[in-house]
Amino acid sequence: METSATSTSPTVLEIRGLTKFFGGLAAVRNFDLTLKHGELVGLIGPNGAGKTTVFNMITGLYVPTSGEIFFNGTNIVGLEPHEITRMGIARTFQNIRLFPNLTVLDNVRIAYHPHCGYTLSDGLLRTSRFNIKEKELTEQALDFLSIFQLDRIYNETAKNLPYGEQRRVEIARALACNPKLLLLDEPAAGMNPREIIELMDLIHFIRERFNLTILLIEHQMRVVMGICEWITVMDFGQVIARGTPKEIQENPLVIEAYLGKGVTHAA
Numbered sequence: 001m002e003t004s005a006t007s008t009s010p011t012v013l014e015i016r017g018l019t020k021f022f023g024g025l026a027a028v029r030n031f032d033l034t035l036k037h038g039e040l041v042g043l044i045g046p047n048g049a050g051k052t053t054v055f056n057m058i059t060g061l062y063v064p065t066s067g068e069i070f071f072n073g074t075n076i077v078g079l080e081p082h083e084i085t086r087m088g089i090a091r092t093f094q095n096i097r098l099f100p101n102l103t104v105l106d107n108v109r110i111a112y113h114p115h116c117g118y119t120l121s122d123g124l125l126r127t128s129r130f131n132i133k134e135k136e137l138t139e140q141a142l143d144f145l146s147i148f149q150l151d152r153i154y155n156e157t158a159k160n161l162p163y164g165e166q167r168r169v170e171i172a173r174a175l176a177c178n179p180k181l182l183l184l185d186e187p188a189a190g191m192n193p194r195e196i197i198e199l200m201d202l203i204h205f206i207r208e209r210f211n212l213t214i215l216l217i218e219h220q221m222r223v224v225m226g227i228c229e230w231i232t233v234m235d236f237g238q239v240i241a242r243g244t245p246k247e248i249q250e251n252p253l254v255i256e257a258y259l260g261k262g263v264t265h266a267a
């Protein structure tokens with residue numbers, strides 16, 4: 001399978017012994033993962049396996065009970081979500097979290113605002129600096145939208161878009177933060193077959209265009225098996241298998257984890 005990562009690519013993310021308890025429940029236990037620059041890796045497992053909890057710990061929404069998460073060599077455990085975003089980790093959510101009543105353009109412009117270059121008082125007083133910077137921001141956001149072929153619908157209200165386009169806007173907004181690592185949480189959920197094919201092309205495209213490393217949670221096996229170079233499988237909070245898509249499809253522990261729970265689309 002085509003990959004932009006090689007065995008000598010630098011390590012972007014290294015997770016060691018990551019554990020999260022909610023009361024007596026070990027949602028994630030002793031989780032390890034290493035991502036090399038440019039890799040596209042899948043994280044799969046039955047419902048409740050602990051995948052989103054891993055994402056929530058990487059992005060600082062949950063503080064791990066124990067364990068370490070190194071991003072480009074820095075342990076990011078204990079940092080605030082906005083600090084982690086600023087360091088270069090972006091994510092999308094299982095349920096799309098756009099601002100439904102804002103336009104496509106404004107949804108993306110928001111991602112640029114921490115770097116907008118004007119102060120609150122500039123904004124309140126509508127100074128010339130505010131006007132110049134806002135114009136620059138709009139042009140930058142429109143250029144960015146054109147990369148995703150979303151410029152033609154820049155003025156549409158987000159909630160009125162078809163599901164697949166909302167996902168594209170959400171991915172564009174995540175990339176506007178200029179991340180080095182992108183975490184995608186079930187991007188194909190709710191998509192029709194045509195949207196799924198477009199999504200697979202988009203994920204390949206953004207990896208190359210933005211020189212990204214991507215970690216993907218996905219229940220749609222067609223997507224995971226079709227685009228990921230490596231897959232890690234979780235069940236009941238623990239890693240039960242790692243390997244290539246082919247190895248994972250043939251792994252008896254994986255088949256049992258899925259079939260045992262009545263999910264028949266794993267193989």
Ligand SMILES: Nc1ncnc2c1ncn2[C@@H]1O[C@H](COP(=O)(O)OP(=O)(O)OP(=O)(O)O)[C@@H](O)[C@H]1O
Nearest residue numbers: 022025027045046047048049050051052053054094
């Ligand atoms: N904030 C929380 N408080 C208590 N329990 C939680 C919390 N978040 C997750 N859990 C529990 O942790 C376990 C793992 O949940 P998680 O959402 O990480 O699974 P998942 O693999 O992402 O599942 P799915 O594929 O259904 O999204 C589940 O039993 C879940 O109920």
